[in-house]
Amino acid sequence: MFAYRTMVLAVPAAMAETGLAMLGEAPRTVVIDRDGLQALLEALGARGYTLIAPTVRDGAIVYDEVEAVDDLPAGVTEVQGPGSYRLSKRDDAALFGYAVGPHSWKKYLFRPETVLFRARLDPDGGFVSSRADDGVAPRYAFLGVRACEIAAIDIQDQVFLRGSYRDPDYGSRRDGAFVIAVQCGEPGGTCFCVSMHTGPRAESGFDLALTELIDAQRHELLVEVGSERGEQILGDVPSRPALPGDLSAARAVTDDAASRMGRTLEADGLPQRLAEVLEHPQWDDVASRCLACTNCTLVCPTCFCSSVEDTTDLTGTEATRTRKWDSCFTLGHSYIHGGSIRASTRDRYRQWLTHKLSTWVDQFGTSGCVGCGRCITWCPVGIDLTAEVRALLTPAGASEVLP
Amino acid sequence: MAEDPVAEPMLPRPYRVLEVKAETADVTTLVVAPIAERPIIDAPTDPRPGQFNMLWVFGVGEVPISLSGLRADGTLVHTVRSVGAVTDALSHLAVGGVVGVRGPFGTGWGVESAAGNDVVVVGGGIGLAPLKPVVEQLLENRDDYGHINVLVGARTPGDIVFTDNLEQWSRLGAGIDVEITVDAAGPGWHGHVGVVTDLVARAQVDASRTVAFVCGPEVMMRFATRALREQGVPLDRIRLSAERNMQCAVAHCGHCQLGDVFVCREGPVLDAARLLPLLGVRGR
Amino acid sequence: MTERSIRDLLGDHPFFADMAPEHLDLLAGCGRNEMFPAGAALAREGDSAERFHVLRAGRVAVGIHVPQHEPLVIATLGPGDVLGWSWLFPPYAWRFDAEATQETHAIGLDGVCLREKCEADPALGYALMRRFAQILVQRLEATRMQLVDVYGKARDG
Numbered sequence: 001m002f003a004y005r006t007m008v009l010a011v012p013a014a015m016a017e018t019g020l021a022m023l024g025e026a027p028r029t030v031v032i033d034r035d036g037l038q039a040l041l042e043a044l045g046a047r048g049y050t051l052i053a054p055t056v057r058d059g060a061i062v063y064d065e066v067e068a069v070d071d072l073p074a075g076v077t078e079v080q081g082p083g084s085y086r087l088s089k090r091d092d093a094a095l096f097g098y099a100v101g102p103h104s105w106k107k108y109l110f111r112p113e114t115v116l117f118r119a120r121l122d123p124d125g126g127f128v129s130s131r132a133d134d135g136v137a138p139r140y141a142f143l144g145v146r147a148c149e150i151a152a153i154d155i156q157d158q159v160f161l162r163g164s165y166r167d168p169d170y171g172s173r174r175d176g177a178f179v180i181a182v183q184c185g186e187p188g189g190t191c192f193c194v195s196m197h198t199g200p201r202a203e204s205g206f207d208l209a210l211t212e213l214i215d216a217q218r219h220e221l222l223v224e225v226g227s228e229r230g231e232q233i234l235g236d237v238p239s240r241p242a243l244p245g246d247l248s249a250a251r252a253v254t255d256d257a258a259s260r261m262g263r264t265l266e267a268d269g270l271p272q273r274l275a276e277v278l279e280h281p282q283w284d285d286v287a288s289r290c291l292a293c294t295n296c297t298l299v300c301p302t303c304f305c306s307s308v309e310d311t312t313d314l315t316g317t318e319a320t321r322t323r324k325w326d327s328c329f330t331l332g333h334s335y336i337h338g339g340s341i342r343a344s345t346r347d348r349y350r351q352w353l354t355h356k357l358s359t360w361v362d363q364f365g366t367s368g369c370v371g372c373g374r375c376i377t378w379c380p381v382g383i384d385l386t387a388e389v390r391a392l393l394t395p396a397g398a399s400e401v402l403p
Numbered sequence: 404m405a406e407d408p409v410a411e412p413m414l415p416r417p418y419r420v421l422e423v424k425a426e427t428a429d430v431t432t433l434v435v436a437p438i439a440e441r442p443i444i445d446a447p448t449d450p451r452p453g454q455f456n457m458l459w460v461f462g463v464g465e466v467p468i469s470l471s472g473l474r475a476d477g478t479l480v481h482t483v484r485s486v487g488a489v490t491d492a493l494s495h496l497a498v499g500g501v502v503g504v505r506g507p508f509g510t511g512w513g514v515e516s517a518a519g520n521d522v523v524v525v526g527g528g529i530g531l532a533p534l535k536p537v538v539e540q541l542l543e544n545r546d547d548y549g550h551i552n553v554l555v556g557a558r559t560p561g562d563i564v565f566t567d568n569l570e571q572w573s574r575l576g577a578g579i580d581v582e583i584t585v586d587a588a589g590p591g592w593h594g595h596v597g598v599v600t601d602l603v604a605r606a607q608v609d610a611s612r613t614v615a616f617v618c619g620p621e622v623m624m625r626f627a628t629r630a631l632r633e634q635g636v637p638l639d640r641i642r643l644s645a646e647r648n649m650q651c652a653v654a655h656c657g658h659c660q661l662g663d664v665f666v667c668r669e670g671p672v673l674d675a676a677r678l679l680p681l682l683g684v685r686g687r
Numbered sequence: 688m689t690e691r692s693i694r695d696l697l698g699d700h701p702f703f704a705d706m707a708p709e710h711l712d713l714l715a716g717c718g719r720n721e722m723f724p725a726g727a728a729l730a731r732e733g734d735s736a737e738r739f740h741v742l743r744a745g746r747v748a749v750g751i752h753v754p755q756h757e758p759l760v761i762a763t764l765g766p767g768d769v770l771g772w773s774w775l776f777p778p779y780a781w782r783f784d785a786e787a788t789q790e791t792h793a794i795g796l797d798g799v800c801l802r803e804k805c806e807a808d809p810a811l812g813y814a815l816m817r818r819f820a821q822i823l824v825q826r827l828e829a830t831r832m833q834l835v836d837v838y839g840k841a842r843d844g
Contacts, residue, residue: 116413119461119503126417126438126501127461164668165412165653278684305657307650312462319462321413326657333658336648337486347686355660362663528838558838586833588760593788595763596748598832604825605767620837 028225030239031213031246037095037221038069040180040208041143043236049141049178052108054101059087061101063108066143073098080188080262080373083382093219096144096212099188100372104301105142105149109173110156114323116169116308121317137172143180145206147199148191148370150181152301154205158364159304178229181206185253189262190373192386196267198370201254208234211250222250263373265386266393267357271367273393274358278350282391287346289381294327296375296383297352302368305333328352353388412653415459415503420496421478426564429485430529431494432471435502436478451511452536453644453672456481457652459503460492467649468493469533469671470507473540479504482532482564508652510672512642514540517614521549523606523636525627527556527599527619531564533644534618538572542579551579552606556599556623560585560592582606599623603630610635617675618644621682628675638676645670645678662687693718696794700741701767702818710811717800723747723787729770730785736773738795742766745791750784758784762829772819774798 032040044051045067053066056073066072072095079086080099090097119129145153157174160167184193184200193199202209207230211222222242225231297303307326312319326333329348334341342348360368369385376384418435426432450470458481459465466489472480485494496502514537522541526534541548553572557563563583573581582602584595595602599619613636617627624643631641647659647666659666662681664673681687694715697703703711721740723729729740729747740747746765750758761783764770770793773781779798805812 117415119415121461125499126419127503128417129414129503131411131414160655163654165655167655168411168413278687304655307656307658308465310459310462310464316462323656328657334648336646337490341647342686344686351660351687359660359663363665556838558836562838584763586836586838590757592760595746595765596760597762598829600832601829605765622832622835622837626832 028231029242029247030223030225030234031220031242032223032237032239033220034069034095036237036239037210039237040233041066041068043233044141044178046236047233049139051141051143052105053143054096054098056087060085061087061098063101063103063105063142063144069095072096072144077186078188080190080377081382082190082376082384083379085377092214094186094212094214096182096210097186097214099184099186099191100146100149100374102299102374102378104299104372104374105145105153106156106301106303108140108142109153109177110160110167110170110304110306112325114169116321116323119319119321127319131168137169137176139176139178140173141178141180144182145179145202146182146184146372147202148193148196148372149301150179150202150205151193151196151198151370152372153179155302155364155366155368155370156304158366178233179206179208179226181209181226183209183211183250183254184257185212187257187260187262188373188377190376190384191261191371192263192265192373193371194258194261195263195265195386196367196369196371200257206230211253213246213249213253220246222246263371263376263384263386265369265371265389267367270389271358271361274354274389277392278354280392281396282388282394283346283350285391286349286383286388287344289383290329290345290349291381292329292345292348293380294329295378295380296385297327297329298325299374299378300356301372301374302356302370303327307332328355353385356385357389412505413651415457415465415505418479418502418504420498420500420502423496423498426482427562429494430482430562430564431485432480432482433493433496433502434472434474434478434480435504436476437504438501450479450507452514452540453512453533454507454509455533455649455652455671456504456506456508457649458483458489458493459505460489460496461501461503463492464489465503465505465650466490466493467508467652467667469644471532471535473536482529482535484529505652508649508667509670512537512616512644512672514616515547517616518544518547519549519612520640521551521609521613523552523554523603523608523613523615523631525554525556525599525603525615525617525619525631527623527627528558528562529564530617530619530623530644531555532618534616535565535568537616538568542572542575545578549612550607550609552608553579553581554599554602554606555581555583556586556602556619557583558586560589560594580606598626600626600630603627603634606634608634608636610637613640615641617641621646625679625682628679638679639674641675642672643675643678644672645682693720693794696743697741700743700794702741702769702822706814707810710808710814713804713808713811714796714801714815717797717804718794719797721793721795723791723793725787725789725791727787727791728784729787729791729793730773730781730783732781732784734781736771736779736781736798738798739769739771739774740793740795742768742770743792743794745787745789745793747785747791748788750786752784758786762826763788769822772823774801775816775819 054061075090075093077090078098117129119127160170181202206226209224213220305326306323309322328351356368417438422434424432455467455469457465458468468481471482483493485491588596645666649659649667650656652667654665654668748760749762750760
């Protein structure tokens with residue numbers, strides 16, 4: 001059986017540098033209230049971080065720059081299902097009472113569009129090329145990073161930073177990022193992090209982790225310290241020590257979330273089992289529904305495919321190469337002179353799903369899926385990856401039981 | 404962060420075209436030398452036969468092209484067939500022109516691992532390009548290898564590349580056999596007519612001590628591998644060069660995936676035992 | 688080479704690999720040594736096909752005669768190959784031209800003699816027919832690959 005998430009639990013390089021290992025004993029925990037959270041945001045701002053957090057825009061919870069706690073989606077939750085997403089009001093004023101929307105932190109670390117370099121022709125006929133940004137990357141503080149998303153960031157770290165070649169743009173953004181996790185209390189209808197062993201509780205990979213404790217009597221946040229950098233910033237935030245009751249209440253939040261997952265995926269042995277059904281008729285079935293629209297790959301927090309585009313200015317003396325997100329659902333993705341290898345939607349859906357859940361493990365040691373459910377929610381025809389996997393693991397010809 | 408050995412893998416470096424040679428109507432060999440002080444990007448190793456560089460034509464685009472010759476002086480030899488916008492632009496470069504280079508990338512053929520064995524080299528069309536430095540390496544270390552068979556296929560006599568080299572090798576006499584076949588002969592052709600796999604079937608091969616290096620169109624490699632197997636050469640001693648859409652060359656962009664393989668990183672050279680099952684899944 | 692008997696030469700040829708010794712004996716009785724200098728014709732389209740040639744050395748070009756044109760070469764054959772199956776089927780006439788492009792050594796097997804022996808000994812007939820079927824399949828496969836034009840630009844963008 002494959003150990004799905006063992007890599008995630010390893011302390012990322014950036015974390016090790018900030019001195020988590022130096023802390024020694026169990027992570028310190030404190031409790032803050034809403035004002036304390038505001039103080040935390042201000043402390044991050046004062047240290048030069050650009051603050052990114054969930055906020056409501058165009059009928060969805062997205063990630064964007066925020067300034068204050070008031071910008072967070074208070075009292076809002078999501079109703080998610082295959083091909084459907086809408087916001088609804090909560091009975092309380094919880095700040096993090098939802099799962100994940102269409103955005104992921106990928107858009108800040110592995111940007112949808114990145115100028116890789118600009119080159120200028122020399123008078124002598126040569127050219128000089130240089131990276132567009134010369135290494136000056138923004139320093140982000142991410143607030144509200146879910147356990148599945150920490151796993152996703154770690155997966156992209158594996159792709160872009162831990163291979164033979166390091167992606168400089170991703171690396172400079174990743175190194176500076178301050179991660180404030182939020183432990184999940186409200187799983188979405190398409191969530192299956194429990195199956196993928198990525199959540200709902202984040203154990204590492206954060207500077208600070210918040211668990212929202214809200215009921216009729218109180219609205220507080222338990223704060224776990226994950227790094228020295230996190231510890232330092234807490235010095236600027238009014239807090240009280242956490243009591244045993246706070247800890248058990250926080251644990252109950254994620255235990256409850258774990259028991260209410262919207263979806264499940266039988267992940268044990270999945271890589272090998274999928275590798276054995278590459279000619280299953282279910283691929284034709286799903287291809288008859290799939291629009292190859294690329295939505296699933298764009299909302300996926302781990303999908304990393306990109307293509308480059310070369311342009312020149314009007315004089316032809318300056319050339320720019322831009323990297324853009326690509327998707328294995330496009331015909332051009334597998335193009336070699338003369339045609340595309342993956343000519344049909346069947347080929348491309350199979351590539352996407354088997355890469356995510358099977359060959360990713362061979363390549364990187366972990367699954368490429370963190371169970372966030374975005375590909376299910378944002379599929380315009382509601383294709384449910386977990387249902388497809390169940391059908392694929394049903395021997396061809398046997399009757400299938402789909403939800 | 405620790406200093407990475409290859410910090411800027413995406414930046415092309417300018418190279419000047421020193422020589423241009425028209426091999427056939429649509430195949431051109433370019434010899435290029437670095438313009439700037441840095442001869443080649445901070446590559447982990449010296450170039451090896453079977454590796455490739457990304458060649459960039461200013462403002463047009465970039466393509467992966469295998470090394471078709473190795474020189475000690477830091478110049479690079481590439482042989483390009485004009486099949487699209489970028490390769491066409493490369494083919495039209497003149498001496499003094501400039502090309503951007505990233506690389507070398509990928510695995511090599513692992514020629515040294517064939518030491519002590521006979522070697523069969525099978526090249527189809529432009530597929531001979533990455534194999535030319537293989538033969539050159541074999542000949543430079545002649546005593547390390549047994550008999551050498553160089554089997555070459557092309558569509559017509561006019562499509563045969565490296566004719567000078569082939570002629571020179573065939574004149575070496577004992578120990579090396581060079582056989583060339585064309586699919587369609589024309590007037591004045593007195594050589595073999597037929598597919599390159601026929602040459603494999605007819606070659607004198609001691610299967611118990613043979614390593615084969617095969618490069619050409621995928622169909623040709625599949626059939627050549629079959630002919631080698633029928634000669635008794637085991638799959639894990641047949642090396643093939645896979646072709647997929649390689650864009651970044653550093654296993655970041657995702658395009659060249661073939662099953663669990665990133666062709667740019669684990670390939671392009673792979674054992675037939677590894678590659679054939681992957682190619683066997685159609686549309687993968 | 689001249690020292691070796693036709694029986695031994697046939698036995699060593701890949702076309703007759705694993706042939707039963709008694710069948711080789713029968714075949715050898717229909718065989719003769721042949722040498723064709725470069726340029727010599729082994730077959731001409733329409734001529735009576737009285738034998739087939741087991742090639743031991745040299746090279747033979749199989750082609751089609753085109754008026755006012757050099758012969759159109761379809762395939763070349765060499766050591767290890769056999770030339771000719773027209774002797775097997777009526778009207779026992781060559782379908783193509785065949786010409787030695789180098790000095791070529793072969794064993795010519797008499798078709799009339801062979802046909803009689805095959806009729807009399809179906810086991811021999813089957814053994815021989817199976818080998819020719821395999822050659823036909825190989826040639827057909829090679830022809831298909833030539834047709835596919837694997838190096839072709841038609842496939843390129």
